Amino acid sequence: xxNVMIDVQDVSKRYGSVTAVSHVTFAxxxxxxxxxxxxxxxxxxxxxxxxxxxxxPTSGRILIQGVDVASNAPKALNSVGAIIEESxxxxxxxxxxxxxxxxxxxxxAVSSEALASRLAEVGLGTAGKRKVxxxxxxxxxxxxxxxxxxxxxEILVLDEPMNGLDPAAxxxxxxxxxxxxxxxxxxxxxxxxxxxxxxxxxxxVFINQGQVVGIEDRQQGTGAKTYVKVLESxxxxxxFESRGAVxxxxxxxxxxxxxxxxxxxxxxxxxLVGAGFNVTEIRPYQQNLExxxxxxxxxxxxxLAHVQS
Amino acid sequence: xxxxxxxxxxxxxRNELEKLWRRRMRALIIALVVIVVGGSFIxxxxxxxxxxxxxxxxxxxxxxxxxxxxxxxxxxxxxKKALEQQIQETQSALQQMxxxxxxxxxxxxxxxxxxxxxxxxxxxxxxxxxxLQQIAVAHYQLDHGITTFHxxxxxxxxxxxxxxxxxxxxLFGLLALGITGDRVSxxxxxxxxxxxxxxxxxxxxxxxxxxxxxxxMTWAFMAASAVGFFLMxxxxxxxxxxxxxxxxxxxxxxxxxxxxxPVQTFHLLPQWSYDxxxxxxxxxxxxxxxxxxxxxxxxxxxxxxxxxxxxVLILSNILGHTLGPLAIANPAMxxxxxxxxxxxxxxxxxxLVSLSTAFTVLLIWTAVSLTVGLWSARRLDV
Numbered sequence: 001x002x003n004v005m006i007d008v009q010d011v012s013k014r015y016g017s018v019t020a021v022s023h024v025t026f027a028x029x030x031x032x033x034x035x036x037x038x039x040x041x042x043x044x045x046x047x048x049x050x051x052x053x054x055x056x057p058t059s060g061r062i063l064i065q066g067v068d069v070a071s072n073a074p075k076a077l078n079s080v081g082a083i084i085e086e087s088x089x090x091x092x093x094x095x096x097x098x099x100x101x102x103x104x105x106x107x108x109a110v111s112s113e114a115l116a117s118r119l120a121e122v123g124l125g126t127a128g129k130r131k132v133x134x135x136x137x138x139x140x141x142x143x144x145x146x147x148x149x150x151x152x153x154e155i156l157v158l159d160e161p162m163n164g165l166d167p168a169a170x171x172x173x174x175x176x177x178x179x180x181x182x183x184x185x186x187x188x189x190x191x192x193x194x195x196x197x198x199x200x201x202x203x204x205v206f207i208n209q210g211q212v213v214g215i216e217d218r219q220q221g222t223g224a225k226t227y228v229k230v231l232e233s234x235x236x237x238x239x240f241e242s243r244g245a246v247x248x249x250x251x252x253x254x255x256x257x258x259x260x261x262x263x264x265x266x267x268x269x270x271x272l273v274g275a276g277f278n279v280t281e282i283r284p285y286q287q288n289l290e291x292x293x294x295x296x297x298x299x300x301x302x303x304l305a306h307v308q309s
Numbered sequence: 310x311x312x313x314x315x316x317x318x319x320x321x322x323r324n325e326l327e328k329l330w331r332r333r334m335r336a337l338i339i340a341l342v343v344i345v346v347g348g349s350f351i352x353x354x355x356x357x358x359x360x361x362x363x364x365x366x367x368x369x370x371x372x373x374x375x376x377x378x379x380x381x382x383x384x385x386x387x388x389k390k391a392l393e394q395q396i397q398e399t400q401s402a403l404q405q406m407x408x409x410x411x412x413x414x415x416x417x418x419x420x421x422x423x424x425x426x427x428x429x430x431x432x433x434x435x436x437x438x439x440x441l442q443q444i445a446v447a448h449y450q451l452d453h454g455i456t457t458f459h460x461x462x463x464x465x466x467x468x469x470x471x472x473x474x475x476x477x478x479x480l481f482g483l484l485a486l487g488i489t490g491d492r493v494s495x496x497x498x499x500x501x502x503x504x505x506x507x508x509x510x511x512x513x514x515x516x517x518x519x520x521x522x523x524x525x526m527t528w529a530f531m532a533a534s535a536v537g538f539f540l541m542x543x544x545x546x547x548x549x550x551x552x553x554x555x556x557x558x559x560x561x562x563x564x565x566x567x568x569x570x571p572v573q574t575f576h577l578l579p580q581w582s583y584d585x586x587x588x589x590x591x592x593x594x595x596x597x598x599x600x601x602x603x604x605x606x607x608x609x610x611x612x613x614x615x616x617x618x619x620x621v622l623i624l625s626n627i628l629g630h631t632l633g634p635l636a637i638a639n640p641a642m643x644x645x646x647x648x649x650x651x652x653x654x655x656x657x658x659x660x661l662v663s664l665s666t667a668f669t670v671l672l673i674w675t676a677v678s679l680t681v682g683l684w685s686a687r688r689l690d691v
Contacts, residue, residue: 049690054690055690077507077510084504088499088501088503089501089504090331090332093331101328102508104320104324107320147508
């Protein structure tokens with residue numbers, strides 16, 4: 001069985017003369033949490049809507065577990081749960097009635113007890129009888145989450161799922177997503193809240209002006225680069241060079257060094273101490289996501305050229 | 310989501326009905342009360358003014374007779390004889406009018422039948438249709454013994470036939486527009502269609518479920534109106550006669566700008582059957598409009614635009630006949646479908662159209678609307 005759960009292949013979408021998405025290609029593997037990042041109007045929502053069969057691609061194709069969404073949406077989306085931007089519900093129906101509509105479609109129990117239990121799970125126990133038009137944004141997101149989680153989906157596509165959630169709810173939501181990922185659920189997550197994505201994502205796809213401007217595997221990055229800070233910062237650069245490693249000096253005087261050309265962390269510490277360095281800090285290095293994001297978005301064409309090369 | 314057929318369609322249908330009912334419940338109940346109560350009272354007012362008119366006429370005739378009698382004392386010879394003759398005729402007219410409601414009576418019907426039959430002898434065969442129709446009605450009345458009842462134009466039975474076979478159908482057309490015209494467009498405008506398609510990516514089923522749900526709601530409203538009209542009119546004016554005959558299936562012909570019945574090609578339906586048929590035909594024609602309005606809502610993706618275009622289409626019934634022969638293609642002209650069968654449409658608008666032609670026109674509109682709607686639903690980006 002293939003490990004690729006979501007496979008977006010050279011997908012473009014044009015509205016008349018406007019190109020919303022251009023030749024987007026990326027994949028998400030089983031159990032990954034993939035952050036999908038980009039500024040407003042970058043094409044994130046259009047891409048996710050194409051992935052969910054709501055928008056037809058002009059060219060290219062999207063496979064979910066090997067099934068083409070455009071030609072067989074029901075089968076492709078069979079095990080997909082989703083929250084799309086600004087979750088919309090029927091405002092003239094209550095939370096319970098909205099939930100019942102989806103349960104009916106999924107062939108699940110629609111008894112009052114079942115409804116109450118599902119609403120209670122997302123903290124809407126007492127609000128179920130109220131019409132949705134009176135719900136806050138956060139309450140609507142909670143209801144959307146309840147719907148997305150129905151039938152334990154194998155893939156979750158979440159477009160701005162944390163909009164309107166308070167800090168506690170965001171933390172609960174984050175923990176829930178981590179648990180789901182650990183249990184093998186694949187998650188494609190688009191969010192403006194970079195700190196949340198940073199804590200969750202194992203892979204990042206950056207999109208700007210309709211094009212993918214960068215893909216980063218954060219699991220690899222975590223193991224490959226190490227942050228090293230010593231008191232003798234003026235002579236360590238030469239020491240790294242003598243051992244065939246390229247070290248990058250940071251603004252705080254520390255260095256980031258790739259361990260592929262060096263022994264693993266315990267040996268590195270031993271070698272540094274043995275060479276007379278006073279090590280003050282050593283840890284896995286991850287570039288700040290905000291900085292990374294801004295770098296990607298500032299000069300998209302240059303970054304694109306780099307990615308393509 | 311393993312069974313995409315019957316289970317999904319039934320679930321979608323139930324959901325659509327629930328949405329329609331929760332959203333429109335209040336408006337539908339108010340519309341039902343307004344249409345039924347208002348319509349029945351309008352019919353009752355007509356019935357009352359008919360009675361008042363009859364009473365006024367009776368009083369006028371009585372006064373005329375009294376006046377003529379007083380003149381009789383002062384006249385002689387030929388003038389007196391002529392006056393006596395006139396008094397006799399006036400008394401006969403008064404006698405007929407005093408039967409309230411006017412009752413033709415077995416004798417009168419027999420006399421009328423004899424007169425019609427004799428007039429037939431001198432009539433060219435090509436013009437006998439109308440007279441043959443009257444003869445058939447007279448025979449029917451005698452055969453069913455309904456000369457002792459008044460074949461009145463009022464009452465519970467009659468009003469149902471009138472409502473579903475007359476211009477009231479414009480109201481039901483507008484009602485179908487109100488129920489159906491925003492079924493898709495409002496969901497696109499509010500963004501709920503995207504959420505719906507996330508859980509039910511069977512676009513054709515979603516569209517058809519919306520169609521069947523709108524049809525169910527509109528038909529249910531019409532059925533409730535039929536019962537309401539019958540009960541209200543019966544309470545106000547009595548039930549009327551369920552056997553009162555109506556000629557239908559009349560084949561008409563145009564000679565110059567005149568419409569006439571060329572041959573005996575009609576059927577007689579008793580009132581109850583006429584009512585049921587009118588109701589059935591009304592359901593059919595409204596079904597076509599539900600399909601048209603849903604397609605409009607799908608294609609325009611705008612509730613306002615869809616409602617405006619739909620309303621113009623319905624109201625084109627009023628001036629549609631000005632299109633000449635092309636008017637037959639306008640479904641709004643077929644709204645009172647019963648009038649097509651009775652020949653009333655032809656008499657009113659000089660628009661000769663048979664019931665089978667009308668069915669064909671409606672079928673084409675329904676098929677085209679559903680096809681366009683389903684095609685558009687497949688291609689819709691939400």
